[in-house]
Amino acid sequence: MGILLENIITNAIIYSHNDTSVEITSTINRLDQSASITITDHGIGIENKDLPNIFNEYFYSPRAAIHNKATSGIGLSIVRIAAENNKLRIKVVSEPGAGTSFTVIFNDTQPPSPFPIEQQETQSVSTAKINLS
Numbered sequence: 001m002g003i004l005l006e007n008i009i010t011n012a013i014i015y016s017h018n019d020t021s022v023e024i025t026s027t028i029n030r031l032d033q034s035a036s037i038t039i040t041d042h043g044i045g046i047e048n049k050d051l052p053n054i055f056n057e058y059f060y061s062p063r064a065a066i067h068n069k070a071t072s073g074i075g076l077s078i079v080r081i082a083a084e085n086n087k088l089r090i091k092v093v094s095e096p097g098a099g100t101s102f103t104v105i106f107n108d109t110q111p112p113s114p115f116p117i118e119q120q121e122t123q124s125v126s127t128a129k130i131n132l133s
Contacts, residue, residue, distance in 0.1 A: 004082035005037065007075040008102045012041035013132065015100070022130045028109070029123050035109045040101040046094040054092065055080035063096070 012022040020042035028035045046054060050061040057077040083090050083104070094100040 001082065001086055004079050004086075004088075004104065005039075007079050008039045008104070011075060012039050012043070012100070012102075013130070016041040016043035016132050018132060020099075020132055022132065023127055024130070025125060025127045027123060027125045031123075033107070033109055035106040036103050038101055038103040040099060042099040045096040045098055045100055046092070047096050048094075051092060051094065055090075 009022065009024070016022060022042075023038075023040045025038045025040070026035065027038070044063055047061060047063065050059075050063075053059045054061075055076050058073040059077075060073040079090065082088075087107070089105040089107070091103040091105065092100065093103075
């Protein structure tokens with residue numbers, strides 16, 4: 001699980017524009033017993049035509065290769081394998097030139113609570129921001 005988040009966060013930092021930030025948001029939804037972590041960058045983004053291939057081994061878009069000449073193209077294939085092994089889903093939303101959001105979804109989570117669900121907030125959200133200079 002750690003390698004999954006490490007790869008997504010590292011990519012967010014590498015492919016972000018200077019003087020922007022990377023946001024990491026966690027959400028717990030008690031109604032559907034799910035949780036998610038979203039990592040959002042403000043960077044080069046991913047072209048729509050490339051999105052279906054980003055989890056393929058050794059794939060990297062020409063835009064990514066120009067921005068990061070040291071890329072091997074295996075990071076997101078490792079993310080895919082880690083997600084499959086842990087029964088997690090990943091959603092990706094991207095806009096070229098504006099940034100990308102990766103959301104890792106954990107199903108069937110049961111956060112501990114001393115109160116019945118009717119007396120709880122149905123969703124809680126936490127956000128952290130990494131400023132890049």
